[in-house]
């Protein structure tokens with residue numbers, strides 16, 4: 501009896517879904533990363549053969565990230581495809597999907613979370629520019645006379661603001677020599693009483709600087725107009741007189757035309 505050789509060919513069926521593995525992953529990426537920066541390396545594996553094991557990978561469309569095939573087979577790099585801005589969006593949920601070409605196809609997905617870390621890319625911004633203040637004589641020396649405020653869209657030290665008065669020796673800034681600023685809150689203190697005998701208006705500049713590395717700063721102009729106290733009263737009286745006069749005119753006008 502001649503032994504017969506029986507060859508049994510087992511036909512593959514698509515009974516394995518692709519497996520996604522995140523092999524190297526930085527969960528945080530600086531907002532100034534150039535497009536094309538690698539965030540993670542992804543490997544996909546499918547135990548089936550032929551089309552049943554041929555895998556197509558992708559990531560959701562609504563994110564500034566894309567998968568680019570790497571030199572190694574079945575490996576992909578997850579890279580940024582456009583500039584990031586932490587001040588617009590500071591975190592992304594990325595869904596990586598892998599689908600084989602079997603009939604019917606099988607697929608799997610994996611979600612990873614990427615945090616966009618802050619870079620000092622915003623200067624402090626003052627709430628007003630310029631600031632206009634009206635003051636009267638008779639302020640108490642050392643007390644706060646007015647205040648400025650700036651905000652910064654970055655976070656932590658990149659948004660931590662300190663204030664100082666610009667003292668560059670220019671004539672118009674010299675007039676602010678008796679003013680001091682609280683570097684933390686922007687309150688401006690007068691070290692002596694205002695004297696508007698001769699001077700009615702002066703201006704100076706305040707600088708807001710953040711604590712980033714390197715730091716960014718912005719300037720604002722403060723225009724201060726002073727009144728002697730009796731002049732202030734006189735102007736107020738004139739203001740209310742004008743208001744009363746305007747009201748009377750309007751009232752007469754209505755009476756003449758029988759509106760009431």
Ligand SMILES: [Ca+2]
Pocket residue numbers: 514515516517518546547548552553600602606
């Ligand atoms: Ca498969």
Ligand SMILES: [Ca+2]
Pocket residue numbers: 531584585586587588621
């Ligand atoms: Ca930004």
Ligand SMILES: [Ca+2]
Pocket residue numbers: 531586587618619620621622653654655
């Ligand atoms: Ca920033």
Ligand SMILES: [Ca+2]
Pocket residue numbers: 620621622623624652653654658659710712716
């Ligand atoms: Ca900043």
